[in-house]
Amino acid sequence: MMAKLSQEQLNNGVICSSAGNHAQGVALSAQRLGCHAVIVMPVTTPENKWRSVEKLGATVVLKGDSYDEAQSYAKLCCEEEGLTFIAPFDHPDIIAGQGTVGMEIVRQLQGPLHAIFVPVGGGGLIAGIAAYVKRVCPEVKIIGVEPSDANAMALSLFHGQRVMLEHIGGFADGVAVKVVGKETFPLCQDFVDGIVLVSQDAICASIKDMFEENRNILEPSGALALAGAEAYCKYYGLKGETVVAISSGANMNFDTLRLVTELPDVGRKPEAVLPTFSPKEQGSFKEFAELVCIMIFQPTHDSRYSISFLVTSCCAGWPDEYYRIQTHI
Ligand SMILES: Cc1ncc(COP(=O)(O)O)c(C=O)c1O
Known part of the structure; x- marks a missing residue:
């Protein structure tokens, strides 16, 4: 898309909004084309992500709590400052560019392929690959994968129209998009076979x-397709088939990594995460500790309570005991 810009557009510079890979792609292209790039990212963007964009010579503006807020700001700036907006997913050229991932997969095939699992945010990557x-x-089969708390594409396909999410989970920040694209949605309606939703624990x-198999550390959005492929193969009892899962990013933030190391066993079900609060009463923690066998205890703070804590491991008999404990807190 950027290679098609006129000299005048390049001289004026470009702007984009992104919570993920697109930011680095635009910054790199702008560097190569010798034009100035402004990248608007949500304030929640991990520092390592926006720093790597800055290193490529772009100006980073942190604005808005979500991708959608960052996008509104970027569109406002492009009108006021004459910059060209480079859409992260909702543009035919971007979708076509993403389609080259599908082309690479097909060219490398050495036998029958059952399915390709693709992480879904606004839908650009999956629309291009599927088309x-x-x-x-x-x-x-082309199967999209979304976090269960950022499932705009699954809901939109189900309802036959684009659905705007009111709330969105930010753990897989690269795909945290409240509404899928106008261009990407009809392509997904035509070409996508289904969407798998995965939990944060499954992503971890x-x-x-x-990491254990290849010593690679994926970011949450980057591991999404792998989690979806695993869930799908398990659900359908798939054996001996070839499937491809697109691991799309490795911008892992160190703080997130700490959380990630604690949750995989929850994804595999031997452990449970139970966030809860303790009232300001003497003995309340003792009472709780008698209820569950606490192995890891993390105090956090909430102004309404003297302490709150996150129990990251409880070794009661899963899953019945888990629900029993849940009803007590
Ligand atoms: C890590 C990662 N995976 C996947 C995607 C695909 O997103 P989309 O569906 O918006 O093309 C993105 C988009 O930025 C991303 O950053």
């Missing part, structure tokens, strides 16, 4: 698997 792959290998379990 290409369904033309050349229509038998290959896949990050752990990838």
Whole structure:
């Protein structure tokens, strides 16, 4: 898309909003094309992500609590300052560019392929891959994967129209988008076979698997497709088939990594995470500790309570005991 810009547009500079890979892509392209780039990212963007964008010579503006707020700001700036807006997913050229991922997969195939699992945010990556792959290998299933708390595409496909999420989980920040694209949605309606939703714990379990098998550390959005592929293969009892899961990013933030190391066993179900509060009464923690066998205890703070804590491990008989404990807190 940026290669098509006129000299005048390049001279004026470009702007984009992104919580993920697009920011680095635009910054790198701008550096190569010798134009100035402004990248608007949500304030929640991990520092390592926006710093790597800055290193590529772009100006980073942290604005808004979500991708959608960052996008509104970027669109306002592009009108006021004459910058060209480079859409992160909702533009035919961006979708076509993403389609080259599908082309690479097809070119490297050495036998039948059952399915390709693709992480979904606004839908650019999956729309491009699906549009290409369904033309050349229509038998290959294209399965999108979304976090269960950022499921705009799954809901939109279910309702047959784009659905705007009111709340969105930010753990997989690269795909935390409240509404999918106008361009990407019809392509997904035509070419995507289904969407798998995965929990935060399952994503963490896949990050752990990838690390243990390949010594690569994926960011949550980057591990999404792997988690979806695992859930799908388990659900359908798939054996001996070839599937591809796109691991799309490795911008892991060190603080997130700490959380990730604690949750994989929850994804595999031997442990449970139970956030709870303790009232300001003497003996309340003792009472709680008698209820569960606490192995890890993390105090956090909430102004309403003297202490609050996160029990990251409880070794009661899963899952019945888990629900019993849940009803007590
Ligand atoms: C890590 C990562 N994975 C996947 C995607 C795909 O997102 P989309 O569906 O918006 O094309 C992104 C988008 O920025 C991303 O950052």
